[in-house]
Amino acid sequence: MTELTDEQIALKDTARRFTERHIIPNLEEWEETGRLPRELHRVAAAQGLLGVGHSEEVGGEGGTLLDACAMQEGFMEAGASGGLMASLFTHGIAVPHMIAHGSPHLIDTYVRPTLAGELIGSLAVTEPGGGSDVAGITTRAQRDGEDYIINGSKTFITSGVRADYVTTAVRTGGTGHSGISMIVVDSNTPGFSVTRELRKMGWHASDTAELSYVDARVPAQNLIGELGQGFYYIAEQFVVERIFLALMGYGHAARALSLAAQYCKDRITFGKPLVANQVVRSKLVEMHRQVEVARTYTLEVARRHVAGDNVIAEACLAKQTAVATAVDVTNEAVQLFGGAGYMHGTEVERHYRDARLLPIGGGATEVLTDLAARLLGYS
């Protein structure tokens, strides 16, 4: 296994204990009700868990992507759900553009309170017309004096129902990449509304919204960075987002494996434990192999990213590797649990449903493969 530093191991342990104390006892309820309580964001922030990987200058805890990876491993090992991770850490996709390019006003108004657990933010790129083709978005922002007037709709937006603000990708110019900008929309802006709370196969603890913007008037100072740079700002964050999704992938797989391994020791069929069958043991070892490969490769790509290497292609491959692992391993875990694995309330069933999102969200596998092909010169 890839070595973490002593400090990363300690952080992972803190995350694991936080999860066991504050999350696991309530998780089933949150999965049922479909959303996390605001209080959890505050408690997690007070423990310093929301700011890891964000600099202290913007209200974070400091540390690198690798520290954040270690922390996420702690959550996943303790049995956190995909929805919980997505919803509690939505700021991981909602604030980075502001941190990298936003004005001090945006940092103070949105980033600091979010890392302090006081505000909840979302990122809205995907539209009913398409998610993979980011350059094709149609939601429009028209300059009007000191404001922008926004019209359009977004869908599949994580934490969008609870969000206090939405970092929104809008078209401010012509067609294609260069016509896109990023702007922060307060959710109490007249004309902005949550039109639907979407029901999903998995990620139940996470609220997912369809959003509508009808003549929503937003101050121009909420524009992030420069006009027309939105696509590039979004693309810059893709490496980190994909590494986190990869982490979630092998996190689901590792947890499902450990649950299945225990079950195979305890469950007796034909007078002996399941694990006494060679076919079962070889399944478990294959699951173990996939987890090891996914984890080692993902952390290696994260390490190279932190070291300053260009790993755009490798981040695609890491995500692909780890999410395939998640889908396969959770599937085998359900299989080994038999009927119990198909029952609602069995943890592996939840991981199986949660894992299915990963090859779609944050860049569908086909799209990422194609991108990697171009970057690696296979075109």
Next chain:
Amino acid sequence: MNVVVCVKQIPDPADPGALDPNTKTLKRDGKLILDESDSYGVEMALQLVDAAGSGEVTLVSMAPNGEVSGLRTALAMGAAKAVLVSDDALAGSDALGTSKVLAKAIARAGEADLILTATESSDGYTGTVPEQIAELLQLPSVTFAKEIAVDGSTLKVQRQTEAGYDEVECPLPAVVSVTAGVVEPRYPSFKGIMAAKSKPVDQVTIADLGIDAASVGWAGAGQEIVEIAQAEAREAGTIIEDDGEAFAQVVKFLDDLKVV
């Protein structure tokens, strides 16, 4: 208010421990962690210093091979500094030998208003060190504290008993052992973990503390471990298949035990 907390670093209870057949003692050559029993004392000390508004928490530990992993955990929780006694001559120390070393280390840690310990360690369970330290330092000893408050120079302790608790008062400084589970130990934040890396650990030998090697370790031990043996394996339980009448057998079983 300055509080010293004695903390033990022990082999991780999650990994099965092993006894050394030659020395007949627990093997401690791997990585050691903070004894969970001590995390309650650390938490209480941090709360007391917080409430007092000034002062700091200092850790005292005796461990082989200059081990600091467990100390770093407590430093990450918020303790300011540590004194670590590590010396090959300490191998084989019994409870009294350990107490002698800790008493000297506490003196080295500076002026203390209060000294906290756990009631017993999770790997040795002798449960005698706190009282011995108090005796060696000529300080009052209060045991099994579930709540501690400081009022001027008076210490007020709720001392856990089987029936409830006693209210005990004594002058400061004093040595108090803290019952496990009475407070919720904080877990270290990332900033705390990073800050702990550079907090001072004063590592000393017994010579630095002016302790005679003959009075500690194997040489000074008044206790001898004569023999170690495998604990008897627990007998397999009886499995009753419920045919609708199993309750009768359960009642009979409890009846035989004379518990109903």
